[in-house]
Amino acid sequence: MKRRACLAAASSLWAAWAGAAAATDPFEGDPYQSLPWADMRREYLGAAVAEFDLRVVVQGPAFAEDPMNVPISVRADPSLGRVEQIVVLVDRNPIRRVLVYQPMQALPALSFRFKLEQASPVRAAVQTADGRWHVGGTWVDSAGGGCTVSGASRKDGSWTQTLGDVSGKLFSAAPWGDGTSARLRLRVMHPMDTGLVNGVPAFYVNRLSVRNAADQELARLQVFEPVSENPVFSFDFAQPPAGGMRIVGTDNNGNRIGSRVE
């Protein structure tokens, strides 16, 4: 609780500073002072209030050893209350929107890997029930080239053998802390072509839905081109869903994904 109070105090200071600075600051208080930020905010977050908030924690590696698989973890602090959606944006990617996550019955936390074109801030904008956006971020350095080269399964053609296959596991007895008691990890086989490689049109998983055994939707994910080939996602839950999970989804060519995972 004490830690949360500190976090809340720090973030309100942050917000106050950001607010005061906004009047004269073309970066709108962006700690990374990134030129595209103001336009990105308008395009993807709309007219609602958006503030930088330390309670949205985005973790990544200091540098992208593999620019085609940059691991990112997003977690919204419980003090933010109910989270409607989380939008992940990457300033310096040719395609900036990576995914939109609606946690629904799950915790406001998600891990995944994505393709990074060059060194950039990686942002998570968390929309709370009052409509406001709370924005956190991290900086990932990179040698570049993640979005404009084909993945391994596209190069060797092996994607056709495994398209849409899902593997996964529901983990309990979690060592990862903070109110999480179960985690679903998933891997969906898909080439996830960005459309930025010569002669290879965009071909990517665009919707995934996590459902319980009774087919009730627990979490919903909109996925875009920058998510990595054969993406791996982690979804966290406060209560372990009983009786296994169903994963259903589509790609932008209309292929269906449907699998049961325990």
Add this chain to the structure above:
Amino acid sequence: MSAAGGAATNHSGWRHWLLAVMPMLLMATSALAQTAPRADMARFDYRLAARQLAPGVYVVEGDNADFSLANGCNIINTGFIVTGAGVVVINTGPSKRYGEQLRLLIARTTTEPVVQVIHLNLHPDYFLGNQAFADVPRYATAATRAGIAREAAAYETNLFRLCGDWMLGTETLGPDRDLDVAAGRWRVGQREFVLRELRGHTASDLVLVDRASGVAFVGGLAFSRRIPTTPHADVSAWLASLGSLDAMPLRTVVPSHGPVFDDGSGLAQTQRYLRWLDGHFRAAAEGGLEMNELLRAPVPAEFAAWAAFQTEYLRNVAHLYPRYERQALKAGQTLR
């Protein structure tokens, strides 16, 4: 210095003092060497030095660090051996400049000409100095030659990015003939070398032992006080190879990265690290950890203190953890 000198009242006393202090000085210099690059960036001078490990057998030591502008990307131990019928060069360093400076160093050290170059694996600092050895036959295993042909362009780009003008004029000139490792023996002049092709660090890890001196060049199979690099690693094959090295009667061992050793320590360190990594990554994957959590999980103090930990461990996780993750996930049952 004058106060210390004053304490030494005569010549033998001075020598006595020096003998007592020398090991401390050496320790201080070697500790310093891990942080202060030996290269002179203003003059693009790697300041290469040949250290004799046995008569006619030399190591040219690089910094025990990660690639950086300050060290000119010289983090490799290369070597050369005088055979009586010319010099055999083992690996040629990260750049054209390095190759040229290595060749000058060899010419300052021995009157014999360079007659052979040998590459122990496909990684960039094993061959990017080759332009200085264009007139000499350059040997590697077939797998290493294929690997260099495949990766060279990416290596050049990456090292130019990391080390800038140190790399000026560097272009890949690959090994130009296959080394016959099946025989296990290679004779040049008065030297007989034992050759073993192992794997695990890469798909082909060559080990060269000079029979007369017992000095072994083990390439990337051993990392001495340095986090191993893993872009082409197969951990279980690597551990098996370290087992077969253990069974060989090696004396002085030159790893490609980190200090030369003669007590087996570098082999044992690499073994300890890989065993820990294998168990740690497997347990993490079976516990459902994702990559950022693994990156931030505690690492034993011994390993965290090794050279290049900050960057190389992150790379280890990026290269190897996905394989453990895949093993921990089960195939879903397809819904129709």
